[in-house]
Amino acid sequence: xxxxxxxxxxxxxxxxxxxxxTVCRKRSISxxxxxxxxxxxxxxxxxxxVIERYNPDTIINCVAVPSIDPCEKDPELPLALHCTAVxxxxxxxxxxxxxxxxxxxxxxxxxxxxxxxxxxxxxxATNIYSATKLLSERFVATYCKKxxxxxxxxxxxxxxxxxxGFVDKVITWIREGRDMKIADDKMDSPxxxxxxxxxxxxxxxxxxxxxxYHVANNGCVSYYDFVIRIxxxxxxxxxxxxxxxxxxxxxxxxxxxxALQSVxxxxxxxxxxxxxxxxxxxxxxxSD
Ligand SMILES: NC(=O)c1ccc[n+]([C@@H]2O[C@H](COP(=O)([O-])OP(=O)(O)OC[C@H]3O[C@@H](n4cnc5c(N)ncnc54)[C@H](OP(=O)(O)O)[C@@H]3O)[C@@H](O)[C@H]2O)c1
Numbered sequence: 001x002x003x004x005x006x007x008x009x010x011x012x013x014x015x016x017x018x019x020x021x022t023v024c025r026k027r028s029i030s031x032x033x034x035x036x037x038x039x040x041x042x043x044x045x046x047x048x049x050v051i052e053r054y055n056p057d058t059i060i061n062c063v064a065v066p067s068i069d070p071c072e073k074d075p076e077l078p079l080a081l082h083c084t085a086v087x088x089x090x091x092x093x094x095x096x097x098x099x100x101x102x103x104x105x106x107x108x109x110x111x112x113x114x115x116x117x118x119x120x121x122x123x124x125a126t127n128i129y130s131a132t133k134l135l136s137e138r139f140v141a142t143y144c145k146k147x148x149x150x151x152x153x154x155x156x157x158x159x160x161x162x163x164x165g166f167v168d169k170v171i172t173w174i175r176e177g178r179d180m181k182i183a184d185d186k187m188d189s190p191x192x193x194x195x196x197x198x199x200x201x202x203x204x205x206x207x208x209x210x211x212x213y214h215v216a217n218n219g220c221v222s223y224y225d226f227v228i229r230i231x232x233x234x235x236x237x238x239x240x241x242x243x244x245x246x247x248x249x250x251x252x253x254x255x256x257x258x259a260l261q262s263v264x265x266x267x268x269x270x271x272x273x274x275x276x277x278x279x280x281x282x283x284x285x286x287s288d
Pocket of ligand 1: 011036062102104106153154155161
């Protein structure tokens with residue numbers, strides 16, 4: 001067990017940064033959270049200064065442009081954040097013997113497989129987001145001996161900034177009484193950010209073998225069924241209509257079925273249990 005840790009979390013105000021901080025606090029693990037106000041990750045000088053100053057044994061880099069459309073609109077930003085900055089961090093971590101944790105995404109798959117993707121499945125870049133995230137995986141695996149690449153599916157949870165993911169938007173629309181059309185052919189394994197962070201911190205604390213891991217709540221569900229479940233848990237009566245992913249036209253390729261499962265880790269709790277916990281504690285505020 002490796003409990004005497006000193007972690008830097010880059011991107012601390014975002015979804016996973018917030019979750020990693022929460023889990024570190026809960027487990028009394030020493031960490032420093034770095035927001036965008038604290039550091040510009042593309043500045044190698046700032047990154048090096050922070051590493052010198054805090055002398056971490058672990059760096060978790062949650063800085064990203066974690067969705068497809070903005071990456072396609074402005075490719076220079078994901079190139080800078082996912083490629084150049086990650087390459088620099090990977091080299092620095094290798095040089096200084098720091099464990100590097102670089103999250104990745106289910107978007108590295110083409111979405112054509114019927115079943116959830118495992119760590120053994122073939123990746124395929126289909127858009128700028130996935131191409132740049134695949135390159136970040138390659139840099140980390142090439143330069144670092146001590147690394148974890150946790151691939152996440154669609155995530156939800158509390159965050160310290162004002163950004164909104166898919167689940168946040170759905171919850172807002174439900175509260176506003178809006179009706180929705182949701183794709184029933186788009187499959188995923190939506191995952192609570194706290195559960196994802198718990199798994200990754202456990203990998204670190206337990207000195208599990210370095211490498212790539214799929215980290216997801218157990219199960220696979222359509223977006224439509226997942227939204228219906230959120231609506232039920234919130235006791236709402238909005239109309240949710242079935243649609244097909246192709247009804248939401250996009251010129252950008254977006255993988256259709258991107259649930260994840262691991263052949264290396266024991267399954268964690270189901271997406272149903274995790275969602276119930278999130279809605280009760282964080283959305284409705286009824287914790288037991
Ligand atoms: N969210 C998902 O559903 C999802 C799914 C699969 C994989 N992932 C992966 O999980 C990781 C974390 O994603 P996330 O959803 O937590 O991202 P996020 O919520 O968008 O957070 C990104 C963080 O990076 C900060 N940041 C942005 N640009 C920066 C810059 N130039 N320099 C320094 N900090 C900067 C942001 O600051 P501000 O608060 O100022 O914006 C924010 O704290 C990423 O590697 C992503 O690819 C996410």
